[in-house]
Amino acid sequence: MEKDVAGDIDGWIRLVSLSPPSLQDNTADADRLKNQLKRQLNTESVEIDLSVLRELPFRLRDWGYSARCVVVKERDADLWHLTGISNPLENQRIVGVAVDLGTSRVVIRLVELSKGEILIETSFDNPQLSVGPDVLTRIHACDQPGGLEKLNRMIIDELNQRIQNACNACGIDTSDVFFMALAGNTSMTHLFMGLSPKWLIREPYIPVINSPDVQKADAYGLQINPAGRVFILPNIGSYFGGDLIAGILHSGLSQQSNPAILVDVGTNAEVVLGNESWLVACAGAAGPALEGGVAQIGMMAGPGVIDRLRIDPGTRVFQIHTIDEMQPIGICGSGMIDLAANLFLTDMIDLRGRFVPEVCGKKLVMQSSIPYLEIVSADESGTGQPLMISQADMDSLIRSKAAMYTILETITESVGMALADLKTFHVAGTFGAFIDPVSAVTIGMLPDLPPETFQTLGNSSL
Structure with missing residues (x-):
């Protein structure tokens, strides 16, 4: 009989203590362990990975028939897998890695699962940017011979290297990483899995899969524990991916009684409106237009990039x-949104977004008959050149913010609501992590709601 002694450290980690076998109890080692785990997990089905089974008899005897077990449940079945065991008397870390697989930027976070402790978080440019800045370009690249395999290897190889670096920084081995949870848009998850995204952009716009099964890490070529499991958040069709599902879960939108809205702004903008009874969603391009797509000095967030800006109303000095x-x-x-808002508040641009020469003063110069406003002088710039924004840049920003507001207005009107009816407005995504809602309201990108209405979620994919 197994001892009825066990501990539940975490949903993924279970402590077991078994009675040793004897002539009176000759239950097989694997069955002995399974029976204990079944009771703990309240399940009828536990399977042991072959790699664990091969070391099981030696480890149980070395550890006095006690073990710390790493378990994972199938997504849609009452089936648990035992993927790893360790000495309960040793302080081996059991680690998971969360991945926000963005079109432009990728973020990874290592978490010590027994404590829920964040060990390290790091981000890097998606290496697929060298093929194309947007998913459409990358999908078309997959039509070329070897194109899909190239894009798949680019992200897998980069993830392996970055996870290795993160583990080194924390003093742990990659074999201690037993789980990966990954969220991304539908195109990004297809490329991660090595699935053709060809039909995502062709009528009737069908993905290969919506809810990927939990797979072993080595099936993807990931260099974490080979028996580790990879969970990919499900997508809903071609345009709403696991990153949006993660945002809904993180915000609690689907659990709220009053209608609320979630805006996840990254390279694309996804908007979800609803409550515990219903949800509607729409998507459109937004992020690139507010970065490299608008201003000549625009770029993705990174070291040395202006992310916040204020203009002194008295001196008009840029801070x-x-x-x-x-x-x-x-x-x-x-930074672009802060800039536009402060230019308007200090009368340096008018209601149409046009520069006001008599207010801008010497900061406004003409180049090839186009007005340019100096934001940073050459002496203070990290490039050795002045950082300037043109009237054309401002015009593009106005069109972008108008498109964003139109999305919000359209989705609320489609369900018979007004934006003023919203009591909670969640803002998520890489861009949403830094946006100042007051500035966005000032330029008419977000609705003019009470400040307490806006809830900044940061990176909801992690």
Whole structure:
């Protein structure tokens, strides 16, 4: 008989203590362990990975028939897998890695699962940017011979290297990483899995799969524990991916009684409106237009990029903040919104977004008959050149913010609501992590709601 002694450290980690076998109890080692886990997990089905089974008899005897077990449940079945065991008397870390697989930026976070402790978080540019800045370009690249395999290897190889670096920084081995949870849009998850995204952009716009099964890490070529499991958040069709599902779960939108809205702004913008009874969603391009797509000095968030900006209303001196507090080299989306809002509040642009020469003064110069406003002088710039925004840049920003507001207005009107009816407005995504809602309201990108209405979620995919 097994001892009725066990501990539940976490949903993934179980402590077991078994009675040793004897002539009176000759139950097989695997069955002995399974029976205990079945009771703990309240399930009828536990399977043991072959790699664990091969070391099981030696480890149980070495550890006095006690073990710390790593278990994972199938997505849609009452079936648990035992994927790893360790000595309960040793302090081996059991680690998971969360991945936000963005079109432009990828973020990974290592978590010590027994404590829920975040060990490290790091981000990097998606290496697929070298093939194309948007998913459409990458999908078409997959039509070329070897194109899909190339894009798949690019992200897998980069993830392996970055996870290795993160583990080294924490003093752990990649074999201690037993889980990966990954969220991304439908195209990104297809490329991660090595699935053709060809039909995502062709009528009737069908993905290969919506809810990927939990797979072993080595099936994807990931260099974590080979028996580790990879969970990919499900998508809903071609345009709403696991990153949006993660945002809904993180915000609690589907659990709220009053209708609320979630805006997840990254390279694309996804908007979800609803409550515990219903949800409606729509999507459109947004992020690129507020970064490299609008201003000549626009770029994705990174070291030296202006992410916050204020203009003194009395002196009209620009007060800028850059990521990592380095010399400015460009401006990202949140900085662009702050800039436009402050230019308007200090009367340096009018209602149409046009520069006002008599107010801008010497900061406004003409180049090839186009007005340019100096944001950072050459002496203070990290590039050695002045950072300037043109009238054309401002015009593009106005069109982008108008498109964003139109999305919000359209989705609320489609269910017979007005934006003023919203009591909670969740803002998520890489861009949403830095946006100042007051600035976005000032330029007419977000509705004019009470400040307490806006809830900034940061990166909801993690």
